[in-house]
Amino acid sequence: MNTLSREIGCWGRYPVQRCELVRPERHADLWSEAPTLLARGQGRSYGDAALNAGGRVVLTERINRFLTFDREQGVLRAEAGVTLAELLTLTVPRGWFPLVTPGTKHVSLGGCVAADVHGKNHHHDGTFACGVRELELVTADGRRLRCSAQENAEAFRATVGGMGLTGIVGEVELQLRPIESAYIRARHLPASNLEQMFHLLQQADQESQYSVAWVDLTSRDAALGRGVVMSGDHAARDELSGGRRLTPLRLPTHKVRNIPVDMPGWLLNKLSIRAFNSRYFRREGSRNAPFLVDYDTFFYPLDTLDNWNRLYGRRGFVQYQCVVPTATALEALQQVLQRLIDSGHPAFLGVLKRMGAAGGGYLSFPLHGYTLAMDLPMKGAATLALLDVFDAIVLPHGGRVYLAKDARLAPESFRAMYPQLDTWQRVRRELDPQGVFSSSLSRRLGLEDVV
Numbered sequence: 001m002n003t004l005s006r007e008i009g010c011w012g013r014y015p016v017q018r019c020e021l022v023r024p025e026r027h028a029d030l031w032s033e034a035p036t037l038l039a040r041g042q043g044r045s046y047g048d049a050a051l052n053a054g055g056r057v058v059l060t061e062r063i064n065r066f067l068t069f070d071r072e073q074g075v076l077r078a079e080a081g082v083t084l085a086e087l088l089t090l091t092v093p094r095g096w097f098p099l100v101t102p103g104t105k106h107v108s109l110g111g112c113v114a115a116d117v118h119g120k121n122h123h124h125d126g127t128f129a130c131g132v133r134e135l136e137l138v139t140a141d142g143r144r145l146r147c148s149a150q151e152n153a154e155a156f157r158a159t160v161g162g163m164g165l166t167g168i169v170g171e172v173e174l175q176l177r178p179i180e181s182a183y184i185r186a187r188h189l190p191a192s193n194l195e196q197m198f199h200l201l202q203q204a205d206q207e208s209q210y211s212v213a214w215v216d217l218t219s220r221d222a223a224l225g226r227g228v229v230m231s232g233d234h235a236a237r238d239e240l241s242g243g244r245r246l247t248p249l250r251l252p253t254h255k256v257r258n259i260p261v262d263m264p265g266w267l268l269n270k271l272s273i274r275a276f277n278s279r280y281f282r283r284e285g286s287r288n289a290p291f292l293v294d295y296d297t298f299f300y301p302l303d304t305l306d307n308w309n310r311l312y313g314r315r316g317f318v319q320y321q322c323v324v325p326t327a328t329a330l331e332a333l334q335q336v337l338q339r340l341i342d343s344g345h346p347a348f349l350g351v352l353k354r355m356g357a358a359g360g361g362y363l364s365f366p367l368h369g370y371t372l373a374m375d376l377p378m379k380g381a382a383t384l385a386l387l388d389v390f391d392a393i394v395l396p397h398g399g400r401v402y403l404a405k406d407a408r409l410a411p412e413s414f415r416a417m418y419p420q421l422d423t424w425q426r427v428r429r430e431l432d433p434q435g436v437f438s439s440s441l442s443r444r445l446g447l448e449d450v451v
Contacts, residue, residue, distance in 0.1 A: 001029060003056070011309055012046040013316025014378045014407055017053035017440060027063050027079055030168050031142045032056060036438040039168040041108030042083060045115065046319045047407030048440035049163050055438060058168060060110055066090065067171065074176035075133065080110030080169040088295075093249050096176035097234070097295070099131035103351075105300050110169040115404035116161035116364040118371075120210035120232075120299070123356040127366055129160035136171040140432040144170060149360070158427040161361030163403055165437050165447065166428055179234045181248035184210070184298040186232035190285030194225025194337065198330055198370070201354045204231035210298075215350030216281055217374060218274040220341045224334065227352070228284045232298055240292070252294050258306040265313040268377055270346050312377050317348075318407055320387050321365075321373035323355060324399035329370040332397040336372065336390050343386050349375040362424035365402045373405065384408050403441065411446040421447075 001022045009016040022032050030039075036055035043050050051057070064081035074096045078087070084098065084105040091097065102117040111117075112128045113135060125131075134148040137159055145167070147156040159166045189204070191197035197213055204211040208231035215227040237248045302308055309316065324332045333352075340347055351373045358367045376383055391401065391413050400417035401409050415421060425447065435448050442448055 001032065008043070008051065008057070009316065010046055010048070010050050011044050012318055012378075012407065013309055013312070013314075014318055015048055015051070015440075017048070017051045019052050019055065019057045021057050021059060023059040023062060025062050027065070027170060030058065030060070030063060030138050030170055032058055035436075037168075037436050038439045039110060039114075039164050041081060041111035042106055044104060044107045044111065046405045048444065049115070049404055049406070050111075051440040052438060053440045060108060060168070063170070064108075071096075074178060075173065076176060077171060077173040078109060079171055080108060080113070082109050083107060084109075084112070091176055092179070092182055092251065092295070095179055095249060097179045099125055099175060099177050100128045101299055103300065104303055106303060109172040109174070113160055113169050113172060114162060114164045116359050116361045117404070118353075118355070118359075118366050120212045120353065122366055123205045123211070123354050124209055126356060127160070127359040127361075127364055129360055129364070131175050132160065132172060133175055134173040135159065135169055137166065137431075138168040138170050140167065140434060140436040154427045155431060157361050158363075158424050158431070159361070161359060161364035162424065162428070163363065163439065163441060165439065165442050166431050167437060179249075180237040181235045181240055181244070182251045182295055183235040183240060183244065183248070183292045184232040184295055185235045185239060185290055186230060186293050186298055187290045188284050188287040189229045189231075190226075190281065191229060192226050193219075193223055194334055195330060197225055197227055197229060197352060200229040201352070201370075204229050205354050207231065209233045211354065213352040214280070214284065215337075215352050215372070216277045217337070217340060217347040217350040218270065218277050224341070225337050226281065227350070228281065230284075232293075235292055244292075251296060254296060254304055256304055256306055259308055259310040262310050262314045263312070265315065265377070267313070268311060268346060268348055270344070273346055273348055315378045317375050317377050318383060318387065319373055319375050319405040320390055321371060321402040321405040322390065322394045322399050323365065323367055323369050323371040323402070324394060324397050325367060325369040328397045332393055332399060333370060333372050335393045339389050339393070340374070340386070343389075345376060345379070345383065345386055347374050347376045349373075362420040362427070363403065363418055365400065365404070367400070369399070371402075373402075406441070409445065411444070414445045
């Protein structure tokens with residue numbers, strides 16, 4: 001296979017690093033001998049998790065064949081380069097939907113495994129790994145290991161959420177969820193501040209399969225953390241009317257717009273963001289009565305805008321996503337939002353979710369509590385210093401930062417946030433004693449030096 005050295009980034013476009021790229025055309029060619037290796041799917045992580053500065057990156061985008069699909073039981077097996085978008089196109093018309101999906105469908109199955117992604121239903125259904133019946137792991141010596149919660153269970157728990165550092169995920173077998181339609185019965189409820197948001201999320205979680213909250217990151221004082229709670233369930237066929245009822249599993253056509261060039265850095269500023277948020281809060285917060293919406297709009301609203309990361313300009317952005325245990329989550333996240341307001345730093349998108357039990361992977365992000373994600377335009381040292389301030393609030397409250405969104409966490413903070421790190425490190429060394437699989441994230445956090 002030919003290699004190409006070039007600078008690449010991930011979705012946040014920070015950092016950008018030079019890597020040696022190789023793109024296999026066949027599943028049999030996934031293994032590539034090199035001093036250091038890292039598999040990369042669609043590059044939708046936000047920091048440096050899918051980068052390997054100075055090392056080799058194996059692009060898995062063409063390892064994307066569907067292998068088997070049991071339409072009666074909803075069990076699908078595919079190569080790891082298959083995206084959720086490709087999976088949905090195949091399975092939804094046949095009445096099946098992923099058990100867990102993140103906020104974009106333009107991610108590979110291998111990437112979903114590596115980050116052990118979560119969705120709007122974590123409080124009910126857990127992480128992506130909960131739907132993985134089995135995966136194939138290509139190890140450092142070229143073996144192909146079958147892993148599941150029952151077979152090679154330690155390797156499985158090290159791989160789900162292991163950020164690609166135990167080997168290359170070659171195939172994934174998933175259990176899907178039966179659905180009667182391509183629609184969601186949704187409801188929006190406005191919250192005047194973060195405390196009310198917590199209350200409404202608890203209520204929504206009891207009543208609905210899915211829930212998420214949009215947070216106005218510009219609100220302050222008595223309105224600190226105001227937003228809109230959005231909940232929903234898969235709609236049954238008899239809840240549809242007209243043409244929808246005749247073709248319940250057909251997805252409506254959506255016009256996808258594109259951001260063709262990098263926007264100027266001044267476009268997203270405090271004034272423009274505040275104006276947008278005020279309009280959004282009024283519009284979405286007024287949709288109190290239940291309504292039907294197609295799954296694409298409900299789960300993947302940003303996917304209707306191609307290359308939306310270009311809105312942040314050439315310098316890109318960072319996403320800070322943390323989770324804090326339930327007992328102190330309100331206090332901690334109020335402090336985080338207040339420090340954001342006090343800093344004067346612009347922040348565009350804020351998302352709050354309630355999470356259930358901790359994930360099964362040794363380095364899986366979720367724990368029982370609340371997770372807040374915030375997109376901040378990258379403004380150099382000032383932005384990174386502000387994220388350190390957030391860490392200093394989250395860590396004493398027993399919280400942690402999501403590795404798939406991280407670009408700057410300190411090694412000592414990481415070690416304190418992930419108590420099963422020693423176990424993960426032991427299993428990783430058994431799978432890869434020479435440390436072949438490596439990434440910019442793993443070296444920055446000192447994962448390869450942990451004893």
